[in-house]
């Protein structure tokens with residue numbers, strides 16, 4: 001009797017333990033989770049970090065593609081997870097914290113319209129590039145004196161998003177007076193400041209800049225000489241070739257079949273929130 005009881009206790013313990021482990025494996029830490037991906041525990045989880053304030057690449061909305069998240073990057077992340085039979089979990093992390101989140105293991109990959117550059121390459125590995133952009137200047141519709149990057153140096157108040165490519169261009173390449181640079185957390189907010197006259201200009205990535213300008217009745221100034229092409233890619237922890245191969249396979253397929261172009265066209269009309 002004692003033995004049977006012991007066995008029963010052992011079995012119960014096993015069931016309990018595996019239940020705990022299973023629910024830990026499929027646990028959602030508050031991010032969005034892809035629909036219809038309930039797993040039974042065997043599926044691997046792909047934890048993705050993004051900063052959802054960069055339409056049309058990533059933004060939040062009431063009924064997003066993955067939970068509250070939507071955008072070109074979210075659609076790409078979903079395809080990577082789906083094609084590899086993985087459960088997708090997305091976390092919203094400030095852009096400047098994404099690389100640290102990869103390196104601490106909090107997320108497996110970051111997709112956030114992230115431009116490949118040498119400094120970042122020292123800390124993470126990048127996928128093949130999936131989109132080419134450049135910086136643009138967003139000004140008031142009636143503005144006539146900001147015609148190129150150099151004209152930003154004439155005492156103009158210039159907004160950038162902290163830690164973005166534009167921050168480095170304005171600070172280092174153009175060497176604009178610190179007193180005239182306003183650094184914010186979200187492009188969406190500083191573009192509003194051009195609209196209400198607090199800023200003369202915002203330097204921001206082209207697709208996002210054009211969309212935000214259009215939405216707010218502002219003008220976009222291009223300067224292809226000062227602002228060279230930059231490539232967006234997905235970042236993973238250094239040496240994580242297993243995941244990088246999976247990512248690159250999906251990206252190459254999407255690039256070759258024109259799916260990324262299709263997504264870019266499809267998301268050109270989104271209403272950023």
Ligand code: GLN
Nearest residue numbers: 054112113114115164165
């Ligand atoms: N492409 C820019 C960068 O990598 C901005 C990215 C973003 O706003 N999410 O710095």
